[in-house]
Amino acid sequence: xxxxxxxxxxxxxxxxxxxxxxxxxxxxSSSGQQAPPTDLVIKNATVMTASHGTIEHGSVWVHAGKIxxxxxxxxxxxxxxxxxxxxxxxxxxxxxxxxxxxxxxxVNEATSPVTPSMHMIDAFDNRDADLYRALAGGVTTxxxxxxxxxxxxxxxxxxxxKFGLDRDAMLFPNAPGSIKFASGENPKRVYGSRxxxxxxRMGNFExxxxxxxxxxxxxxxxxxxxxxxxxxxxxxVAPKRDLKLEALADVLRGKLYVQIHCYRxxxxxxxxxxxxxxxxxxxxxxxALEMYKVADKIAADQTAIATFADWWGYxxxxxxxxxxxxxxxxxxxxxxxxxxxxxxxxRRLNQEAGKMIHYGGATxxxxxxxxxxxxxxxxxxxxxxxxxxxxxxxxxxxxxxxPLSTYARAQKVYIDGDLFFDASLPxxxxxxxxxxxxxxxxxxxxDEEDGQ
Amino acid sequence: xRSILIAATLLIAAPSLIVAAPAKTAAPAVIAITGGRLLTVSHGTIENGTLVIxxxxxxxxxxxGKVKVPAGAQIVDARGLTIYPGLIDPxxxxxxxxxxxxxxxxxxxxRSDEIMPHMHVYDAFHSETELxxxxxxxxITNAVVAPAxxxxxxxxxxxxxxxxxxxxxxxxxxxxxLAMNFGAEQRRRGGxGGKxxxxxxRMGLITxxxxxxxxxxxxxxxxxxAAKxxxKAFKRDLKLEALIPYLKGERPVxxxxxxxxxxxxxxxxxxxxxxxxxxNHVTHSQEVLDKIATYxxxxxxxxxxxxxxxxxxxxxxxxxxxxxxxxxxxxxxxSADAGGPASSHSSRNLPYAAGFAVAYGLPYDEALxxxxxxxxxxxxxxxxxxxxxxxxMANVVIANGDxxxxxxxxxxxxxxxxxxxxxxxxxxxxxxxxK
Numbered sequence: 001x002x003x004x005x006x007x008x009x010x011x012x013x014x015x016x017x018x019x020x021x022x023x024x025x026x027x028x029s030s031s032g033q034q035a036p037p038t039d040l041v042i043k044n045a046t047v048m049t050a051s052h053g054t055i056e057h058g059s060v061w062v063h064a065g066k067i068x069x070x071x072x073x074x075x076x077x078x079x080x081x082x083x084x085x086x087x088x089x090x091x092x093x094x095x096x097x098x099x100x101x102x103x104x105x106x107v108n109e110a111t112s113p114v115t116p117s118m119h120m121i122d123a124f125d126n127r128d129a130d131l132y133r134a135l136a137g138g139v140t141t142x143x144x145x146x147x148x149x150x151x152x153x154x155x156x157x158x159x160x161x162k163f164g165l166d167r168d169a170m171l172f173p174n175a176p177g178s179i180k181f182a183s184g185e186n187p188k189r190v191y192g193s194r195x196x197x198x199x200x201r202m203g204n205f206e207x208x209x210x211x212x213x214x215x216x217x218x219x220x221x222x223x224x225x226x227x228x229x230x231x232x233x234x235x236x237v238a239p240k241r242d243l244k245l246e247a248l249a250d251v252l253r254g255k256l257y258v259q260i261h262c263y264r265x266x267x268x269x270x271x272x273x274x275x276x277x278x279x280x281x282x283x284x285x286x287x288a289l290e291m292y293k294v295a296d297k298i299a300a301d302q303t304a305i306a307t308f309a310d311w312w313g314y315x316x317x318x319x320x321x322x323x324x325x326x327x328x329x330x331x332x333x334x335x336x337x338x339x340x341x342x343x344x345x346x347r348r349l350n351q352e353a354g355k356m357i358h359y360g361g362a363t364x365x366x367x368x369x370x371x372x373x374x375x376x377x378x379x380x381x382x383x384x385x386x387x388x389x390x391x392x393x394x395x396x397x398x399x400x401x402x403p404l405s406t407y408a409r410a411q412k413v414y415i416d417g418d419l420f421f422d423a424s425l426p427x428x429x430x431x432x433x434x435x436x437x438x439x440x441x442x443x444x445x446x447d448e449e450d451g452q
Numbered sequence: 453x454r455s456i457l458i459a460a461t462l463l464i465a466a467p468s469l470i471v472a473a474p475a476k477t478a479a480p481a482v483i484a485i486t487g488g489r490l491l492t493v494s495h496g497t498i499e500n501g502t503l504v505i506x507x508x509x510x511x512x513x514x515x516x517g518k519v520k521v522p523a524g525a526q527i528v529d530a531r532g533l534t535i536y537p538g539l540i541d542p543x544x545x546x547x548x549x550x551x552x553x554x555x556x557x558x559x560x561x562x563r564s565d566e567i568m569p570h571m572h573v574y575d576a577f578h579s580e581t582e583l584x585x586x587x588x589x590x591x592i593t594n595a596v597v598a599p600a601x602x603x604x605x606x607x608x609x610x611x612x613x614x615x616x617x618x619x620x621x622x623x624x625x626x627x628x629x630l631a632m633n634f635g636a637e638q639r640r641r642g643g644x645g646g647k648x649x650x651x652x653x654r655m656g657l658i659t660x661x662x663x664x665x666x667x668x669x670x671x672x673x674x675x676x677x678a679a680k681x682x683x684k685a686f687k688r689d690l691k692l693e694a695l696i697p698y699l700k701g702e703r704p705v706x707x708x709x710x711x712x713x714x715x716x717x718x719x720x721x722x723x724x725x726x727x728x729x730x731x732n733h734v735t736h737s738q739e740v741l742d743k744i745a746t747y748x749x750x751x752x753x754x755x756x757x758x759x760x761x762x763x764x765x766x767x768x769x770x771x772x773x774x775x776x777x778x779x780x781x782x783x784x785x786x787s788a789d790a791g792g793p794a795s796s797h798s799s800r801n802l803p804y805a806a807g808f809a810v811a812y813g814l815p816y817d818e819a820l821x822x823x824x825x826x827x828x829x830x831x832x833x834x835x836x837x838x839x840x841x842x843x844x845m846a847n848v849v850i851a852n853g854d855x856x857x858x859x860x861x862x863x864x865x866x867x868x869x870x871x872x873x874x875x876x877x878x879x880x881x882x883x884x885x886x887k
Contacts, residue, residue, distance in 0.1 A: 129759075129762040129763070133760075136766035137766075185553075292885050310800070311797070311798070312586075312797055312878070313552065313583065316551055316553070318551075319551060320881055322879075322881050324878075324882045328882070328885065328886065343759065347766070348757075348808075354857075354858040354859050355858045355859070357858075357859040358859050404858075406807030406808055406856055406857050407807060409811055427765065428763075428765055428766070429766070436762075436763065439759075
């Protein structure tokens with residue numbers, strides 16, 4: 001279902017952002033910025049491709065925003081703008097499959113446990129400072145997800161972190177839709193504390209089944225109407241369109257990637273069973289801290305995980321978290337991504353990947369994939385970004401040090417071949433941003449209890 | 453190299469070195485760690501060094517060939533490995549929290565009043581916490597345990613060893629420092645829908661602190677007068693008494709403060725009462741770093757991951773350790789996570805915070821000092837801990853590389869010369885599900 005996008009800036013929203021300054025016509029688009037070069041070549045870097053190993057002294061040619069060549073040598077034209085990558089590392093842009101940045105804490109519509117027609121895009125604040133800080137950490141793509149107060153929270157938005165451009169220019173074009181589900185402690189706490197359903201895990205899962213029964217009934221009503229209308233029945237009355245049920249119907253029709261906040265081993269199994277019962281696939285379990293206990297079973301369902309490197313102990317369902325979870329699950333065949341769920345950790349996901357060498361002995365290739373190609377798959381954009389391959393979007397990060405070490409700083413961050421961050425610039429290091437940043441507040445975590 | 457590593461690992465894992473309860477062992481064996489790279493912290497790096505441990509202390513340290521390996525010593529072949537003093541985390545809540553969201557497992561701060569110097573962390577410290585073995589596996593051997601930061605004066609810290617048969621064996625120092633805080637967080641603005649209470653402003657917070665310190669001075673005068681008269685009726689006031697050593701400047705006061713103007717305000721009060729200050733955080737004080745240097749007080753930076761203010765450069769806080777060290781300030785770095793509630797679950801990431809400071813300009817040697825010797829000195833354990841020097845406690849870590857790098861694997865931790873079992877609840881889960 002296409003979502004009717006809001007106007008770019010409503011007057012009231014603009015006024016809140018800029019106060020009186022909005023009258024002074026602060027430019028919020030990239031107008032006045034130089035167009036990126038048609039051809040760009042980054043030379044003599046250690047190129048970590050994420051898909052086909054590392055190329056020492058490698059080069060990458062970018063043409064019209066796409067990767068046109070990668071290897072020991074490339075056929076870039078002489079007119080290409082050259083960037084010296086000597087003693088530097090080049091990786092695909094870092095991809096965070098689980099962020100709550102830039103939402104001014106509008107993360108949970110925690111007024112009902114099933115709110116599938118809530119769209120993250122309607123809360124996305126493209127001027128939030130957390131986007132900038134993530135960009136400076138090499139993050140080029142983010143999946144902005146709902147929180148976990150609701151069993152079915154709403155529909156996510158995928159952004160390219162083109163900080164400084166207007167809202168719509170930051171959306172990942174034609175990215176697949178995702179919907180956020182949750183489970184476990186958060187929904188039962190939020191509604192249980194109000195003496196409402198759900199207050200137990202039994203209630204949690206039954207809320208989902210009830211919702212899908214409603215959706216099936218709704219779909220059947222529409223099917224009956226469509227059949228009548230097709231036969232030319234003039235008396236056929238169309239059912240009322242219901243945004244909530246249409247969104248759930250889209251889940252059942254397989255039109256949305258299902259992203260589920262889920263911690264415990266037993267709950268992965270229940271979620272998979274419900275998905276099978278109602279006929280949808282689960283794209284990824286998020287957090288997934290106990291995946292190492294049942295990884296072989298979940299691998300068979302081809303559900304990926306987006307997990308933390310080493311967070312644990314912050315609540316009961318994070319008590320059995322171990323830092324070997326990612327690598328152990330990967331060895332059992334689960335596709336593993338690391339994610340931030342944090343406005344802090346999003347700035348150094350490359351280090352979180354480096355930890356996987358320590359915790360379980362991931363190879364460098366495996367580690368870098370956990371923050372590039374694998375999260376791209378979870379979002380459904382792995383054909384377009386997430387690795388350094390010809391034809392893909394030129395989302396690239398040049399680092400001054402091995403990005404899997406503690407010491408790496410992103411020097412230049414390119415998105416679609418355009419430079420968005422350059423650490424050598426004075427001030428903020430941004431190339432497209434001017435104006436005022438917003439502090440969205442909060443920590444960008446699922447476990448914030450906003451909306452309670 | 454790989455075979456050497458494996459050999460070293462096997463040797464380290466030999467059953468004779470596995471001791472279930474370290475501190476129970478009265479006389480640990482003499483151990484010689486040979487062939488490794490020694491990061492002494494106090495006197496540079498020794499590429500091919502020998503470290504001898506006897507009676508729980510460092511008995512010798514130096515270049516191979518210049519140090520005599522005692523006959524009968526257990527030899528730990530550390531070729532290809534790096535040896536350094538145990539890391540010390542200057543601010544944790546170890547033993548005061550288990551599961552952050554589970555209130556029953558938390559004893560973090562007594563919020564009933566703003567002035568709570570008579571809260572002693574040793575009364576709540578749960579030495580069997582699962583958090584300690586988890587941190588220990590990454591080379592943390594000592595820590596300061598402080599109450600949470602809700603109160604202007606939250607209580608008194610302990611200094612611990614991350615191994616021991618019981619609480620008493622693990623607490624190396626009681627009431628080692630006063631935990632004081634100043635800023636927006638301590639204002640009593642009331643909860644959701646709650647009414648504000650005094651002190652609801654910074655004016656209130658400072659006035660209350662000043663009155664408290666004056667009350668202590670008055671109390672001391674009255675107590676001394678009563679003692680002279682042998683007045684048995686004099687009633688002790690535990691709260692005021694708790695502050696006496698700090699007003700005498702005998703022990704440090706750790707002052708948690710973030711904003712530059714708050715630093716200036718609280719340091720003026722500290723000067724008025726001659727407090728021996730250790731500044732903590734100073735996260736948003738970039739404008740007054742020169743002034744901070746003139747205070748001649750040590751500074752704990754934590755969290756290096758705290759967010760800068762909007763419109764500040766992304767690395768405004770990352771560069772703080774380097775900027776302070778450049779100005780001659782003695783710094784420590786703590787493991788605190790940014791933003792969220794204090795979480796000692798992440799204490800194991802302490803070395804990475806120091807490494808991140810290196811990425812943003814702090815000299816490497818200063819970074820290592822900021823999580824070892826500097827912390828020991830700030831809290832009065834400089835003669836016992838923090839460097840590989842003869843006579844110090846043998847809190848020693850062996851790792852397969854640079855201690856500050858996220859990729860590095862700690863192979864063995866010694867606390868008081870005893871090889872600590874390299875297990876935690878998490879390794880047990882790992883092993884159970886790896887079968």
